[in-house]
Amino acid sequence: MAKKSGRKETNEQEFQGQVITWLNTEISKRALGLDTATQEKPRKTSGHRSDMIVWIDRLAVLPFLAIELKTPTTPINDPAFFADALGKGRYWKSKYFALWNMRDFEVYETTITNPTPANAILRSTHPLALTHVDDWLKANFKKDLHEQAVEILDAAVNHNISGISNQRAIDPEIFVSRLTEDIGQLRTIFYKDLKKASNTDRKLRKKLKQIATEQGFEGFVDDIDYAIAGQIGYRFIGQILFYFALRRKIPALKELQVSPTDVLPAALKPFFDDVRRYDYEALFKPEPIEALVPVGKVAQAIIRRLIAQLAVYDWASLTDDVLGSIFEHLIPRGQQILLGQFYTPRPVADLLVASTIDGERPFVLDPGCGSGTFLMSAYSYLAYAANLSHKELLSIIWGFDVSPFAAELAVINLYRQDMAEYENFPRINVSNFFSRNQKDTIEFPASQAASGTQKVPVPIPQFDSIVGNPPYLRSQNQDDLDPDYRKKLFQSAVAAGFDAGAKTDLFAFFIYHATKLMKNGSRLGFVTPASWLTSDYAITLQQALLGTIRIQSVIASNAESFFPQVDVNAVLLIAEKGPKDAPDEPIRFVTLKQPISVLTGGNGEYWARVVALAQELESNVSVENEKYRIKLVDPACERKGLNDDRTKPRNWSKFLRAPLSYYSIFKDVA
Ligand SMILES: C[S@@+](CC[C@H](N)C(=O)[O-])C[C@H]1O[C@@H](n2cnc3c(N)ncnc32)[C@H](O)[C@@H]1O
Structure with a gap:
């Protein structure tokens, strides 16, 4: 008994080896866009023969077709046979899978949602008359089986090429x-x-x-x-x-x-x-x-x-x-x-x-x-x-x-x-x-x-409007910039009428260059790092924002980070380009106490609520409530301060930090 089953096993292995040879001959002879057919270590251990896989690219682990081979005694319509074959296709993630009992075959796509036996893309039309695995050694059956192997391969290849005629909806x-x-x-x-x-x-x-x-x-x-x-x-x-x-x-x-x-x-x-x-x-x-x-x-x-x-x-x-x-x-x-x-x-x-x-x-x-x-x-x-x-x-x-x-x-x-x-x-x-x-x-x-x-x-x-969140550059990364690019940055600042300091952050160059593309009366709205409110390089920027374009508001938040993915303290800058002799408007230093999404929450049209908040923040008086604090600062005073001492920027971050009550106690602080 043991001997008999051993012989059967051998024959199945031998037959599988023969099929692999047939498939590889087809693959190399016919430029099918396939790489090779191999016998792979089975996904289930004990008692199972190797898995037969045809590859688009074996190196890249791109399988094309997984063939589940059984002996003629397993009926083609056995649900367990189908389940095994589908499982193998899914395990190998092959585009197609096939069932073959040496009499009949069926070929399926693995990639459709829940394939069932009704979805076969091809079935054999004439069952072969083999009754035992050994029959494959008989010349006439061998020839028929060879043909079936090629048919299985062709079914998948042809479907792959002309699948367009069989188009499917996209999930x-x-x-x-x-x-x-x-x-x-x-x-x-x-x-x-x-x-x-x-x-x-x-x-x-x-x-x-x-x-x-x-x-x-x-x-x-x-x-x-x-x-x-x-x-x-x-x-x-x-x-x-x-x-x-x-x-x-x-x-x-x-x-x-x-x-x-x-x-x-x-x-x-x-x-x-x-x-x-x-x-x-x-x-x-x-x-x-x-x-x-x-x-x-x-x-x-x-x-x-x-x-x-x-x-x-x-x-x-x-x-x-x-x-x-x-x-x-x-x-x-x-x-x-x-x-x-x-x-x-x-x-x-x-x-x-x-x-x-x-x-x-x-x-x-x-x-x-x-x-x-x-x-x-x-x-x-x-x-x-x-x-x-x-x-x-x-x-x-x-x-x-x-x-x-x-x-x-x-x-x-x-x-x-x-x-x-x-x-x-x-x-x-x-x-x-x-x-x-x-x-x-x-x-x-x-x-x-x-x-x-x-x-x-x-x-x-x-x-009419330039908006965005231009890139920032940590000063330690300045040297990584291509020298030609660095040169271009400084040249563009000069062309826009600004003398940028050596440590100028990349985003400031965006502001300088933007002024050249802005209409009179247009606005710029940028997310920027807060560094320019105090850093030395910011003297030119602060001057620019009190000259060619006028700073309208700086908005900071105590309730959220405006640029959470980056470990940088960010503020919002809103500035307006006007004629040089445009009358001054106060600068608003705004500190939000609630996240913007909360401040713009509520009923009705979303954009109406956002516009309402934007208008509220353009307040013409200093104000503090549970939602925000707005400190108005006289630009003429800041301009004078910068002109009087050209070595230091003005400290604008203090206007974002101090409660309004502070200014009534120390009237001259600003
Ligand atoms: C911080 S991301 C901002 C992205 C987008 N504005 C936002 O806020 O969702 C900065 C973007 O500026 C781009 N950038 C950097 N230097 C640039 C340059 N010289 N010209 C144009 N784009 C640039 C980067 O590729 C990056 O996509």
Whole structure:
């Protein structure tokens, strides 16, 4: 008995070995985009033979098909057989799984929600007449079994290629989790490659540090390489996902297909160049960050697999809401921090927006827009206050960012505000703010461009409002800036009429340069570190804020951090550009005692409540209550103080700290 079962086992193993040989012959002979077929250590121990797996890339652990083989005595419709096969497919995370009892076979997709026997993508039509495992050794059966093995493989391969005819609805949750997995895998690979390359390449190490410094995350993330690797991974995934989304509205775009022998990312270029005829430069223009590490074989396999997976979905029937929510959830806010992307909490951005933007069709700019927090806030505010359409809003809301990754997120975030609109071209540009000057032109699609690819040069306008949270630089990181970039910062300050001190923080240069792009009567609303209220470098800044642009308010909070992800004491600055001889208005030093979200809570329209708070804080009298303290200070007195002693800044932080009662006791303190 024991001998007999031993013989049977041997025969099954031998048969499996034969099947692997057949499959590998097919794979190598026919350029199927597959790597190899192998026998793997089974997921269940004791009493089970090896698992048969066909791989897209074995090195990258990208399985394609898991075959559950049983002897002819197990009926094909045995529920336990199906459950075993499905379990194996899920365990290996293979795209397809198959049941085969040497008589019949069935092939399924593992990736659909809860597959059942009704979902087979192919079943054998003619059962073979084998009754015992040994029968495979007979020549006629051997030939038939060989054919069945190839049929099983072909069923999965053909379905994979032409799955488009079998398109499926998108389940956003599964979809996002799959994309997240791909991003994670790519990031791990790029991280390893970056680390390896930078260990032996000093120039690359310097470059990575510079990127982190310029994007403002040096010193704020634990691992620069990890952040940059994530940015590269996300950029690929974001581009591909966005391409599929765009094809829903621009059918002239070609179907995104890459063959197993295509080299990536080169093979993607023609597709991405095609989109750039319409717009979306911020997403599809090749950027140096993508070329920091070569895309190795494994990463290429993941990107290829992603494209193949996305192609089987029914994009045409996908609603804008569902796609919008996929984009929204693709990178959770927490992840953005690890990617070096810091963002301002929305209530903070909203208060600055409501305090800064004015007019029926104002041009608004965030010069370092990140993922677009301020731009989305401005969009929402103007949709409420000025009742403008999506297309109109996109034409007046501008964003620059040096980081292609950030700009990509900003485009996606504005784009998804109304995906039903054909003219959906956000004015986001991957730029160094200091290289952008008024009247420079940037190509954007002409109005009514949906049917064509006409682009027109649009001059950078004078802005009615400049808002944002520009990068800060710790003084110890100043030396990591590229010397040419540093030079440019100082030159831009001079060009704007300011003599910036040596230790000037990066955000102050943003203020100086912004003044050149602001209309008379326009406002600037920035989140800034509080250092300039007292630091030496701030003399020039304080002078500027009492001259070319006039400080309206400084807002601090005792109840929350305005920029919680970064260990910096932040305040809000609101300033207005006016003619030099504009009459003085008092400076308001505001200290909030409750979080902004509490101060703007209540019933009725959200924006009406935010505007009400913004107006309340522009008080023309000093006031203190349980919500805030506002201390009014005479700018003429501060100007005189700065002129009398040009070696020291004024100490403005004291106005944010002392209770109003202090001033009535020490009348001359200010
Ligand atoms: C602190 S983040 C702010 C992001 C966004 N404004 C927010 O508050 O959510 C600063 C952004 O400025 C960008 N940045 C840094 N230097 C820049 C420059 N010279 N020109 C344009 N953008 C820049 C960084 O890439 C980063 O996305």
